[in-house]
Amino acid sequence: MSADVSAREARVLNIIETARSKRPRFRDERVTMAHGAGGKATGALIEGLLLPAFGSAVLDELGDAGTLTVGGAALALTTDGFVVTPIRFPGGSIGELAVNGTVNDLAVAGARPVALTLSLVLEEGLPADALRAEVDAIAGAARRAGVAIVAGDTKVVERGHADMMYITTTGVGRVDPRARLAPSALRPGDRLLVSGPVGAHGTAIMLARGEFELDATIVSDTRSLWPAADALMEHAGPGLRCLRDATRGGVASVLNELARASGVAMLVREAAVPVDDAVAGAAELLGIDPMHVANEGVLVAAVAPERADAALAALRAAGDGGTAGPFARAAEIGEVHSDPAGMVLVETGFGGRRVLDQLVGDPLPRIC
Amino acid sequence: MSADVSAREARVLNIIETARSKRPRFRDERVTMAHGAGGKATGALIEGLLLPAFGSAVLDELGDAGTLTVGGAALALTTDGFVVTPIRFPGGSIGELAVNGTVNDLAVAGARPVALTLSLVLEEGLPADALRAEVDAIAGAARRAGVAIVAGDTKVVERGHADMMYITTTGVGRVDPRARLAPSALRPGDRLLVSGPVGAHGTAIMLARGEFELDATIVSDTRSLWPAADALMEHAGPGLRCLRDATRGGVASVLNELARASGVAMLVREAAVPVDDAVAGAAELLGIDPMHVANEGVLVAAVAPERADAALAALRAAGDGGTAGPFARAAEIGEVHSDPAGMVLVETGFGGRRVLDQLVGDPLPRIC
Numbered sequence: 001m002s003a004d005v006s007a008r009e010a011r012v013l014n015i016i017e018t019a020r021s022k023r024p025r026f027r028d029e030r031v032t033m034a035h036g037a038g039g040k041a042t043g044a045l046i047e048g049l050l051l052p053a054f055g056s057a058v059l060d061e062l063g064d065a066g067t068l069t070v071g072g073a074a075l076a077l078t079t080d081g082f083v084v085t086p087i088r089f090p091g092g093s094i095g096e097l098a099v100n101g102t103v104n105d106l107a108v109a110g111a112r113p114v115a116l117t118l119s120l121v122l123e124e125g126l127p128a129d130a131l132r133a134e135v136d137a138i139a140g141a142a143r144r145a146g147v148a149i150v151a152g153d154t155k156v157v158e159r160g161h162a163d164m165m166y167i168t169t170t171g172v173g174r175v176d177p178r179a180r181l182a183p184s185a186l187r188p189g190d191r192l193l194v195s196g197p198v199g200a201h202g203t204a205i206m207l208a209r210g211e212f213e214l215d216a217t218i219v220s221d222t223r224s225l226w227p228a229a230d231a232l233m234e235h236a237g238p239g240l241r242c243l244r245d246a247t248r249g250g251v252a253s254v255l256n257e258l259a260r261a262s263g264v265a266m267l268v269r270e271a272a273v274p275v276d277d278a279v280a281g282a283a284e285l286l287g288i289d290p291m292h293v294a295n296e297g298v299l300v301a302a303v304a305p306e307r308a309d310a311a312l313a314a315l316r317a318a319g320d321g322g323t324a325g326p327f328a329r330a331a332e333i334g335e336v337h338s339d340p341a342g343m344v345l346v347e348t349g350f351g352g353r354r355v356l357d358q359l360v361g362d363p364l365p366r367i368c
Numbered sequence: 369m370s371a372d373v374s375a376r377e378a379r380v381l382n383i384i385e386t387a388r389s390k391r392p393r394f395r396d397e398r399v400t401m402a403h404g405a406g407g408k409a410t411g412a413l414i415e416g417l418l419l420p421a422f423g424s425a426v427l428d429e430l431g432d433a434g435t436l437t438v439g440g441a442a443l444a445l446t447t448d449g450f451v452v453t454p455i456r457f458p459g460g461s462i463g464e465l466a467v468n469g470t471v472n473d474l475a476v477a478g479a480r481p482v483a484l485t486l487s488l489v490l491e492e493g494l495p496a497d498a499l500r501a502e503v504d505a506i507a508g509a510a511r512r513a514g515v516a517i518v519a520g521d522t523k524v525v526e527r528g529h530a531d532m533m534y535i536t537t538t539g540v541g542r543v544d545p546r547a548r549l550a551p552s553a554l555r556p557g558d559r560l561l562v563s564g565p566v567g568a569h570g571t572a573i574m575l576a577r578g579e580f581e582l583d584a585t586i587v588s589d590t591r592s593l594w595p596a597a598d599a600l601m602e603h604a605g606p607g608l609r610c611l612r613d614a615t616r617g618g619v620a621s622v623l624n625e626l627a628r629a630s631g632v633a634m635l636v637r638e639a640a641v642p643v644d645d646a647v648a649g650a651a652e653l654l655g656i657d658p659m660h661v662a663n664e665g666v667l668v669a670a671v672a673p674e675r676a677d678a679a680l681a682a683l684r685a686a687g688d689g690g691t692a693g694p695f696a697r698a699a700e701i702g703e704v705h706s707d708p709a710g711m712v713l714v715e716t717g718f719g720g721r722r723v724l725d726q727l728v729g730d731p732l733p734r735i736c
Contacts (some may be wrong), residue, residue: 031494036524045522049500053507054486054517066518068483071542073439079485079538081523115436117447118422119536121489126399132417139421149422150434153536154413155449156404157734161531168487168521170447170538174439366525 024048036366038248038294039359064245065109067175074175076111078102082167085366087134089208091200091220094167095137097296097368100222101247102171103145107229108243108299110179116142117151117170123162130164138167145224147171178233185241186262190336191308193301195228195315195327196221197274198251199290201297203282205367212286216278223297227319228327232301235314239307244300247368249359252291254300255344256358266344268334268356291346292359294367297326308332392416404734406616406662407727432613433477435543442543444479446470450535453734455502457576459568459588462535463505465664465736468590469615470539471513475597476611476667478547484510485519485538491530498532506535513592515539546601553609554630558704559676561669563596563683563695564589565642566619567658569665571650573735580654584646591665595687596695600669603682607675612668615736617727620659622668623712624726634712636702636724659714660727662735665694676700 024040026048034041051059059066065078080101087094099116106113118138122131142149200221207218225245232240244254251273255266268291275283275290283290303311315330334347344356392408394416402409419427427434433446448469455462467484474481486506490499510517568589575582593613600608612622619641623634636659643651643658651658671679683698702715712724 026496029496031490031492031496031499031524033492033524033526035490036522042522046520049503050520050522053503054510054520055507059517059520066483066485068516068518068540070443070482070540071441073441073443075438075441075443075540077483077485077538077540078519079487079536080521081487081489081536083489083523083525083529114438115434115445117434117445117538119447119449119487119538121449121451121534121536122399122403124399124401128394128397128399131399135417135421139423142422148436149427150436151446151538152414152418152422152427153448154404154410154418155451155534155734156399156401157451157531157534158401160528161451162534163525163529166489166523166525166530166534168447168449168489168536168538170445170485170487170519170536172436172438172443172445172540366523 033365037359037364038253064105065111065173067109076106076109076173076175078105078109079168079170080105082368083366084205084368085163086208087164089220090204090217092222093134093137094165095134096141097222098167098169099138099141099145100224100296101368102169103147104225104245106171106173107226108245110181110229110233110243111173111175113145113147113171113173113226115148115150115172118149119153119168121162121166122154122156123164124156124159126164134165145226176233180238181240181242183242183258183261186258186264186302186336188264188336188338189305190241190302191305191332192266192268192334192336193303193312193315193330193332194251194273195225195299195330197276197279197329198246198295198298199275199279199283199293201295202293202364202367203279206286206364207282214282214285216282218278218282221295221297223326225297225299228299228315231314231318232311236303236307236311239304240311241302241304246295246298246300248294250292250294251300252289252344252356253358255356258302259344260342263341265337265340266334267337268344268346270346270348272331272333274329274331291356294364296368302336401733405727405732406621432473433479433541435477444474444477444541444543445538446473446477447536447538448473450736451734452573452736453531454576455532457588458572458585460590461502461505462533463502464509465590466535466537467506467509467513468592469664469736470537471515472593472613474539474541475594476613477541478549478597478601478611479541479543481513481515481539481541481594483516483518483540486517487521487536489530489534490522490524491532492524492527494532502533513594544601548606549608549610551610551626551629554626554632554670554704556632556704556706557673558609558670559673559700560634560636560702560704561671561680561683561698561700562619562641563593563667563698565644565647565697566614566663566666567643567647567651567661569663570661570732570735571647574654574732575650582650582653584650586646586650589663589665591694593665593667596667596683599682599686600679604671604675604679607672608679609670609672614663614666614668616662618660618662619668620712620724621726623724626670627712628710631709633705633708634702635705636712636714638714638716640699640701642697642699659724662732664736670704
């Protein structure tokens with residue numbers, strides 16, 4: 001076992017070396033909100049504390065889901081805790097998010113979602129109607145995504161020791177034989193696609209909190225991404241390099257993670273990134289780049305250049321299809337380069353270039 | 369699908385009818401601590417609200433784990449949230465509990481534990497050393513139980529919106545081909561075994577809270593039950609009817625659930641139930657029956673009479689074995705009868721009999 005671990009660690013270190021970056025360390029004395037925000041502090045917690053302790057080759061890959069073989073079946077497993085506040089917001093609620101979020105982690109790992117487990121932590125005093133509404137939201141989202149809920153658990157904590165409810169869902173999927181996806185598979189020339197307008201979910205949550213005097217109605221993008229992943233695997237074939245769900249930290253975090261894992265650079269054309277006007281307006285007022293805002297139904301795909309057009313067409317037609325379909329506004333937003341390795345650059349509307357980094361602080365806590 | 373659901377519901381209703389009991393309803397206006405205590409209120413929440421909404425045949429069986437077939441492999445899946453306070457206590461901690469609790473749900477479902485996922489909800493301000501200690505506890509317990517941690521997630525909530533940390537683990541196991549276990553399989557004449565002294569975990573937690581002026585040192589029984597389940601499947605063969613992990617609500621809740629599911633009665637000889645002197649003393653002072661106290665490393669087994677002696681001997685020798693082994697004090701505590709169906713009776717030391725019901729209120733919140 002120790003020889004195995006050493007070999008794995010050597011491989012991981014090698015990948016990180018290639019990306020001209022060091023494995024981050026966890027040096028903080030206390031947990032802060034930034035550790036939950038999906039940016040650099042989260043990376044330090046995961047890569048500096050959790051991965052070394054658990055020493056698992058599967059975890060080291062840092063995919064959206066772990067894969068393992070049980071009884072000859074290739075499975076994907078993923079888990080996600082949901083602590084969003086408020087628990088209901090325009091376009092969705094914590095229950096719907098908890099199903100879609102986990103379904104999406106499976107989908108972008110190239111696995112067909114099969115079953116979910118559900119763990120509830122409820123705050124004493126939670127109105128029964130609020131619980132009923134979330135149970136219905138969970139059941140509805142699971143039905144729409146085609147997954148069965150096969151196990152569950154409920155705990156209650158005293159008033160003030162939770163914020164209404166927290167939900168953890170864990171998903172089991174069957175690895176799709178068409179999928180050959182890896183975060184380290186990107187090559188210069190690959191094209192970058194997003195499945196729809198970015199930044200809606202995080203912006204919707206911020207506005208729903210009423211902390212800002214903005215009158216815009218922005219609706220969360222929470223949805224199952226399986227139809228999009230399915231269409232991409234079908235039409236891009238082995239040209240599909242990698243899929244990522246752009247949740248915490250937004251599209252910017254996903255691109256940075258992929259650039260580092262593959263040792264490549266990315267060039268994103270800002271004008272090509274779909275953003276709803278209301279989201280763009282709200283983000284500007286709030287001083288936030290929509291590329292850093294969380295989505296709950298947007299994936300990033302890297303596709304070999306010869307399959308990029310077919311992949312984009314298939315993506316746009318996925319799901320309900322047509323001009324009103326959930327992925328009708330999918331777009332090609334940039335491409336992969338060789339230099340500067342490990343970095344993401346944005347070409348602005350004025351022709352300039354700037355570095356698009358991961359989030360460092362935590363402008364948007366508890367958006368999922 | 370609706371025909372399916374009706375058939376399932378009919379089957380479930382039939383089982384419940386047989387047990388002379390009705391499916392409980394969820395009528396409360398608010399969530400209370402009792403809904404998390406594993407007794408009647410928890411039953412009403414699960415059977416009255418969650419099961420009807422999710423309409424899953426797997427869930428309806430109310431086993432410790434759900435089973436499903438993926439890609440030809442028979443899997444067991446289980447999930448558990450851990451909210452114990454304090455997070456460290458004599459004999460264990462929340463991290464160790466989170467691994468063993470989920471491993472045990474798989475073991476008593478007759479499934480060999482293979483992999484776990486880990487979801488952390490951390491309170492802002494949690495000392496890094498406390499987090500490190502639990503990460504190490506999780507890694508150690510997983511190593512001892514022989515399971516890999518294959519996926520994880522971390523969320524942070526603001527100070528005061530959690531109580532240091534909550535952990536949800538989800539386990540995947542491979543259904544053991546030797547297992548033919550079902551809560552409805554008990555027959556009159558079957559013998560009831562417990563794998564060790566009861567009531568230690570819940571009592572240890574209560575004393576660790578310092579709410580009672582008791583000087584006893586009582587150590588939690590948290591441990592993996594897989595060696596016990598493995599030994600029972602090997603030596604009782606098809607004579608092993610059912611296994612249950614006696615967590616929230618204690619041995620009393622497990623026996624009541626099995627009596628109801630099988631439509632049988634149980635007779636337990638109080639004098640035969642192993643209880644440590646310190647636990648018995650503390651329970652008496654606190655006015656609690658050790659049979660209602662949670663365990664985190666005690667299983668209840670129902671075994672056909674002709675295999676009972678072999679099963680008990682195998683159980684006592686399981687794990688490290690010998691007189692100091694973790695299951696050395698396993699005992700036969702009673703047997704299954706036909707009347708009064710659905711009820712559990714205790715024969716006291718004085719020869720009298722009383723009904724041993726499930727917990728109704730919540731004397732022991734947040735013990736796991």
